[in-house]
Amino acid sequence: MMETLSLPAAILVFITGTIILVSWDWRISIGSLVVQYVGVFFLVALSWPMELATVKLIAGWMASAGLALAMRNTSAGISASDRLLISDILFRVIAAILTGLFAITGGSKIIELFPEISREQGYGAIVLIVLGLIHLGLTLKSSRVVIGLLTVLSGFGILYAAVESSILIAGLLAVITMSLSIVGAYLLNATTLEDTG
């Protein structure tokens, strides 16, 4: 069952990662992040028991929800400065396509290093890590930085799930995912908060 869904899941994370990279509307970005965690869940479930993989899904969704709430609090709408130029979008789409091609070639190399992981997991992990890094390189906004980091960590999570199935690791990674979202929410609202206790 999971093996059948692994290729669609890898394609799904590529599509959602690309949407996050090119979208300027936080609603679309967070929505894509939510869907991305579904793909991550299916890819992780190839290595981990279903109940352990669910931890990743729930943590990801909670992180997305936390970020969405914070964004909703801070943004009254999408300002003109948030919008990307056509050339910018084109650049990002080309970067995403190149990432996809790199994943297809690099994925097989990853399998040589980590024989435990499947081809689809390799594709998914590379796509998320590289798209996340590109995203981090192209933004200075705290919300976008956190989304980029969550994307990179999701890719790493797929890779690491294949080689380590410790419950403690699953728990700590879930805590880190949610804490990252809380930090993102804090950074978004830090200016409006008061240090009064």
Added chain:
Amino acid sequence: MNSSYIWIFAPLVLSGILLLLRRWITIVAIIATTASVLLAVLAAWLPSQEQISLWRWVFPFSETFLVLGRRLVLSSTDRPAIIIIYLTAALWFGAVPLLRPSRLFVPLSMAIIALFTAAIAVEPFLFAALLIELAVLLSIPILAPPGRAPGRGILRYLTFQTLGMPFILIAGFLLAGLEISPGEPIYIAVAIASLAIGFALLLAVFPFHTWIPMLAEESHPYPAAFIFLLLPTGILLLGLNFLDTFTWLYENPNSELLLQVVGTVMVVTAGIWAATEKNIARMMGFAVLLDIGFSLLAISLLIRSENETYRILFFTGLVPRGLSLGVLALALSSLIGKIRSFDLDDVRGLAKIYPVNSIAIVVAIFCFAGLPLLAGFPIKLGVIEGVSGQSLAIAIWVILGAFGLLIGGIRASLAMVSDEEETLESLPVSRFLVIFLVIGVVLLFLIGLLPNLLMRIITGFPGAFTLLG
């Protein structure tokens, strides 16, 4: 009773309580200081045995705590580290009422301390990378306090530290595989590259160093210095654990070469930037980078010679670093609100109005640079001497790097004693703060004059240096 309850879970619970009490910053600081001293005393006094007798009662005592199939072990060999961690925390919390950093500083720092203790205790040690990442995430609100827009430095700090963690975990997995069966060259290359990138990101190695000076400038100097002290120390100890665990890595001559090159690059680049820096807070950041470089050089010497001296040198070097950072942060923090910024142009004439603060700033920077008679000198001299035994060229570069920071310190002192264009307003400085600064400066000189005393105390800790032993 379990050692993890005392030194990990109790401080975590306490941090939660302190968070609720954060409105009363003085009370919170007093509670945290007392608790930290108590935990350090307990680490020194509590016998390491299976049963502990307290008056008529006998409690079973364990050093191992099982959590989700993994272990947290705080054995007697970890006690010196626990004593140092909690004493440092106590000293840092003690001055909080005088400086008034963010109200979140003490509660969150308490939790960070507990996480670092857990990082020492966790087995397998690789999981320490995850606990350090959690500590990093907890440190964000104290570095970017409420009410202020977070700067670019905090985002870089968050990004680099978060990206470093996966590299360390992957490297750990690959190296564990290599321990069992030496693999193909590509496998070895990927393992070493992952490890190098991971530690470069975590330790702010060039070109990932920018967050340290940026954070030093953007944040309150006191919490920033606390993180600059704790984070690199924890990561360096994690690195030592790597070398200790993977003998293959320890015996590989490239490891020593890599550490030497990286250490030298850090010292030289930090020195050059410090020499041309125009902001004293940023200079503190470069001083920290220079000191991390020296620590890496000490580890490289330790690998090459397997000489006890360099191991002691590495651990002893943490004391002057902590002390200099403490004095520098204290002096800078007490000037907040009294001067416009820490730019050299804004500190003109400072020495005439705030002489103790000015002296403390200059002495602390000189101590980082390894000026003779100060606490940093014996450590730096030992490292330079060791490096010169291998390569005179590297030793000269390292001296030049330290000289760069010295120039930065001289420029700062010249600015502070120069005649100001507009007179700075003289505002009162707490007498306690002045006493703290004077004690700190005296200690910096005392350790510099009597380095053997410190080394004897450090080496006197039983089992303090089990790493690479």
